[in-house]
Amino acid sequence: MKIQIKIVLLLLVVFITFTLIFSGFIYFSISQYSFADFYKRLEIRAATTAKVELDYQKNTASIKELKSEYLEKLTNEQDYIFEITPATALEKEASNIKVPASFIKEIISNGTGNYQRGNTFFAGIKYKSDEKLYAVIVSAENYYTTHHIAYLRNVLVTLILVSVLFILLASFWVSKKIIKPIQQITNKVKKISSENLSLRLSLPSQNDEFANLARTFNDMLDRLQTSFETQNNFVSNASHEFNTPLTSIIGQADVTLSKSRTQEEYVESLTIILQEAEKLDKKVQALLFLAQTGFNGKAQKFDKVRVDQLILDVKLTIDKIYPASKIHIDFNLLPETPEKLKVKGNEQLLHLALTNIVGNACKYSRNQPVTISLGATADKIIVAVKDNGIGIPDKELQYIYDPFFRASNTKQFEGYGIGLPLARNIIKIHSGDISIYSSHNQGTTVEIKLPLGNFSV
Amino acid sequence: MGENIIVPIDFTVESLFTVKKFLQHNPETECNLLLVHGYRMPLSITELLFFSKAAQLRKLAGNEFEEAVTILKNKYAQKRVTICIDLFLGYNQASFQNFIAGYTITQAAIPKSYRLKTAGGNGFDIMKFIKRSDLKITEFDWTISVGVPEKNHVSELLFDL
Numbered sequence: 001m002k003i004q005i006k007i008v009l010l011l012l013v014v015f016i017t018f019t020l021i022f023s024g025f026i027y028f029s030i031s032q033y034s035f036a037d038f039y040k041r042l043e044i045r046a047a048t049t050a051k052v053e054l055d056y057q058k059n060t061a062s063i064k065e066l067k068s069e070y071l072e073k074l075t076n077e078q079d080y081i082f083e084i085t086p087a088t089a090l091e092k093e094a095s096n097i098k099v100p101a102s103f104i105k106e107i108i109s110n111g112t113g114n115y116q117r118g119n120t121f122f123a124g125i126k127y128k129s130d131e132k133l134y135a136v137i138v139s140a141e142n143y144y145t146t147h148h149i150a151y152l153r154n155v156l157v158t159l160i161l162v163s164v165l166f167i168l169l170a171s172f173w174v175s176k177k178i179i180k181p182i183q184q185i186t187n188k189v190k191k192i193s194s195e196n197l198s199l200r201l202s203l204p205s206q207n208d209e210f211a212n213l214a215r216t217f218n219d220m221l222d223r224l225q226t227s228f229e230t231q232n233n234f235v236s237n238a239s240h241e242f243n244t245p246l247t248s249i250i251g252q253a254d255v256t257l258s259k260s261r262t263q264e265e266y267v268e269s270l271t272i273i274l275q276e277a278e279k280l281d282k283k284v285q286a287l288l289f290l291a292q293t294g295f296n297g298k299a300q301k302f303d304k305v306r307v308d309q310l311i312l313d314v315k316l317t318i319d320k321i322y323p324a325s326k327i328h329i330d331f332n333l334l335p336e337t338p339e340k341l342k343v344k345g346n347e348q349l350l351h352l353a354l355t356n357i358v359g360n361a362c363k364y365s366r367n368q369p370v371t372i373s374l375g376a377t378a379d380k381i382i383v384a385v386k387d388n389g390i391g392i393p394d395k396e397l398q399y400i401y402d403p404f405f406r407a408s409n410t411k412q413f414e415g416y417g418i419g420l421p422l423a424r425n426i427i428k429i430h431s432g433d434i435s436i437y438s439s440h441n442q443g444t445t446v447e448i449k450l451p452l453g454n455f456s457v
Numbered sequence: 458m459g460e461n462i463i464v465p466i467d468f469t470v471e472s473l474f475t476v477k478k479f480l481q482h483n484p485e486t487e488c489n490l491l492l493v494h495g496y497r498m499p500l501s502i503t504e505l506l507f508f509s510k511a512a513q514l515r516k517l518a519g520n521e522f523e524e525a526v527t528i529l530k531n532k533y534a535q536k537r538v539t540i541c542i543d544l545f546l547g548y549n550q551a552s553f554q555n556f557i558a559g560y561t562i563t564q565a566a567i568p569k570s571y572r573l574k575t576a577g578g579n580g581f582d583i584m585k586f587i588k589r590s591d592l593k594i595t596e597f598d599w600t601i602s603v604g605v606p607e608k609n610h611v612s613e614l615l616f617d618l
Contacts, residue, residue, distance in 0.1 A: 081462070088552075156549075330483070330615065330616065330617070332477075332532075332615075332617070333477070333528055333529070333532045333614070334532065335528075335531035335532055335534065336531070336532065336533065336534045336535045336536070337531070337534050337535065340531050371616055373612070373615035373616055374615070375528035375531070375532070375611070375615050376527075376528060376531045376615065377524040377527040377528055377531065377611075378527045378531075380524070382524070382528070382611055382612065382615065384607070384611075384612035384615045384616065386612070386616050391606070435610070437606035437607045437608075437610060437612070438606045439553055439604060439605075439606045442604060442606065443605045443606060444603070444606060445605070445607035445610075445612050445616075447607065447611065447612045448611060
């Protein structure tokens, strides 16, 4: 069922229920009230009649006159009077008036009583005159109330019908108004395909849920677009990266095989081929590792890792890889309590990530001093690596996590563009954060935040 | 309990260098550091009615600043150094004297060459009040970072230039 119809039905059901309860209440309370009122009138008439018939038999004329002048005649008004003695046969009297005996009994026991037969109402009182007890019963048709009630009923039914019509129109209008922005968004999103991913939804002027929805869509499109572009970049970069060593292997082999060579020449060309093949192997290995550390749901074995120890280990490793590097470790703000230094993680992976980052810092700063510093906040450990190297151009900062992406100012440095995405994957596995702040030709600071492991000492 | 020391800050990470330098120069001290920035109370009656110092502090101190403060707290966790942040809401020297009397402050650690900024629309620098007061003032200097990439991030505190 369409949501528009759902809204209409829902509004209709709610409104009609309300109207029905409302008018039903009005109808019943008014009719109850008018019945009670009519019985009261009948009782007064019974009292008058009793007085006329039993007490003032001598001068009835004047009272009758008074009665006919001031009390209007009710439809089919009839009076019944009979004496109550222990010998009176109540059933017989009751059948004379055509009322049940219980009604008469009620009058005798309570002093008053009411009874309704069809449209005729009976009210009776017990009356004492000259030491004798009488039952005085007056009956009449309730012309006014029945007509008023009927009129009220007609009015209410008409009003309900009219209001149903009105509610129907109103809820159609409301639902249309609610649905309209959704339809606009749907129409706009339909136009967006993989060819025109740069299209975005226009944001409504009000900052409501629909603006939120549109914004969420736009965010999603941003991510989609980025990942599409990353994918495209990745394929082209990867094929380029693999192609270069392959081309030189093939070219070398081709040239060598074109004529017979001396022993030394064969050795030389095979050495070059081997070097290129090793490069290729390294790239494939790195790529494999990147894929393994990506989010693939495989559980990694996590253990207690001391970050200060890790940094010292990384320094040793980097000293081996880049013997000319100058790494300065700044433990000025090292927290005093050792539990603030422990994270839950895989030491090999963290070591690899940090080695990549520090290695990059050394490489791209041409072995100028690199500072590694450490600090702990309430729930995180912050490791910062600072270099004074070539930096990253502002525009390229958003692509640095793309595999195989290399910034435009890194042409004279060797590298594959895998280290940083790998490091980020590893930090992400550890629910950490990596931020890179850089200014071109001034240096780069990498800030890694790892959640504390909550190990007690 | 150690001495109470006032440190003017402007809610940037760099202004915390005064604290860092102070603690480096006095490694064995026991002290309570009170980081203070001036704040002019709003003038409208409704803003005054709903004014809350805690909320204002939360607004002024960003995430990075608070993280940097916790780094300092963790560094000196076992040395009985406490660090608190407060706003000075007065207007003149007399109210500043009251402020330091209320906290029983005896010393001030201030930056030498770093110029404090004004945080938010109503903030102001309390350096002139500190300099005019009779507190024992110690100045700390560091290389002012200009255009470092990690400006205003936690890592700024981690490096000495």
